Amino acid sequence: MLNFLYYPVSAVMWFWHQAFALVLGPSSGFAWALSVVFLVLTLRAIMIKPFLSQVRSGRRMRVIAPQLAEIRRRHAGDKQKMAEETQKLQREHGVSMMGGCLPLLIQMPVFLALLHVLRYFNRPGLTFEQNSAIGNYVFGPDEVRSFLEARLFGAPLSSWVRMPQSLLDSFGAHVDRWEVVVVAVPLMLLAAVATHVTARNSQRQQLATQTVVPEPGTQAAQMAGFMKLTPWIFPLGVIVGGLFFTFPIAILLYWLTNNCWTMVQQHLVHKAMDREDERLAEQRAAAAVVAGDTAPRPGARPATPARKPGAKPVAAGARRAGPAQVSPAARRPAGTSGKAAAGRRKPGARKGGRH
Template sequence: MLDFLYYPVSAVMWFWHQVFGLVLGPSNGVAWALSVVFLVLTLRALMIKPVLSQMRSAQKMRRLAPHIAELRKKHGKDRVKLAEETQKLHREHGVSPLGSFLPALVQVPVFIALLHVLRYFNRPGLSFEQNAALPNYVFGPDEVRSFLEARLFGAPLSSYIAMPQNLLDSFGAHVDRWHVVVVAVPLILAAAVATHVTARWSQRRQQLDPATPGAGIMKLFPWLFPLGVVAGGLFFAFPIAILVYWLTGNAWTLAQQHLITKKLDREEAALPPVVAVAESARGPKPGQKPVAPRPGAKPVTRTHVAPKQAAPKQAAQHPARKEAAPKQAAQKQAARKPGSPRSKPVRTAGTGQA
């Protein structure tokens, strides 16, 4: 049913096994483990662009935090209105709170396909020889036998802790369950810790808003994912090769997040600050009567106005006026004294009138 996933995943793994098998030997357990590791690296390298888009979206969410806090103050009692306004704000700025989990969701089909391919190397109900005689998608019978004979620190790569004893015995008398436990348990613990650190770091960078639908469940993801790894490794059919896949994927994620975060921080430092909330959107001060805005009036933002400086004296503004000021004062003073020649009326030329 999912052959469109099984064949590509098995083809990538086959290619890397051919590369490492030439150097280490086709049945070497390290060669097979490295083929799983580089399968992860190949798939994750193809996902760098969507991961970068997701982390940019999370960066926008952090920049919108003051706006969301303002909406929370305004609609704190109306949870439905708060959720509507928050979603509207997210749409206006082109961000999605659920976008940070899309890369992880894309990996789920790949994980299912790899689990299916690895389990088909050792199919339940068949003996070692029967499995070694059957192909496994792009792997031929000889390559299936090579995988079944591969050991990683003494444990078969296709084995798991809860494997039935009859299947475990099919690997040979030199393989014991304790060989599987000694190799699988450290891988399970390391994969669980890496999963927790990766999910927690991603959630802290995203700063998920509590008003977002499903935010409460998302906060549990850093704990649910590691528990899934532990349960799958201890009680379900998670082969050692799957644990290698899981550990490699989380190690890649930690390194990728560290490098991309530095890049995004440099981009954010060059961005202008987010526009402040308009003053008309703020509530009135305590005791102040709210005033309805006029129709068509633009929202006014609160700005700082510098104090107005006192204008200089008029006499000091222009040099000509500064020189004429003493003469004008003397004329006014002479006009007030009776009998002064300057106080006599001056005849206007050509009129004969005073």
């Protein structure tokens, strides 16, 4: 059903095995173990961008948490209005609920495909000879046999703690159960610790973005109580699966690598984003200080513009001459004195005298 995922995943593992086989040999247990490790690292590197989108969405939710709480309080009786206001606020701040769920939706089928490929090397119910005669997607029968014979510190990568002794004996050379336990149990415990740390970090980030405290007795409160147990349930599942179920050493190696990557990625990404948030907060604070210094005080007159250098101040009440104001002397014709101009009468004018 998921062949469109099984083939690419097995192809990535095949590529890394071919690369390490050039140095360590095609049947080396370390070459196969490193191919599993780098298969996980390759898939996780591809999904860094969705993870960053998820973290940014969670941090924006933390910023708008008080506003979301206010919307819920104000529109407690109108669910439709509450949903509209919530979506509007999320759009304004670039928060996408799908962006927070997208990494999980991508990771689940990919890592189910990875687990399936690893399990398919050693199909339950088949003997060593039967499994080694069947291919595993891009791996041919010879490569499947090489994987089944590969050992890590003496234990076959495809073996598990409660593997029947008849299957252990079918690996060719005799394999004692204690050899499997010595390798599987430390991997199991390390994977459980890494799972606990990553689950607690994820829970801490989720609680930081929580906007409403669920009321006791409600379904939301029961779900919140279950989420508090997840940092302990998931590691317990790794231990139980490793001890009592068919969790081969290769799958325990995958689980450990995956959770170690998550643990380191969470630390580095959140630390970098904390520094980014601090830098943005400092820039906003500096901009607010500058705006406060330049703004006029309440009741104060706005500052007058500065005069140009060399310009004379204008006395209060003085009228500025416009371009239409011309002196009387400038109106006289050229070459005419003041007396001549005064003695010249208009036509029809009477001579002045005493009456």
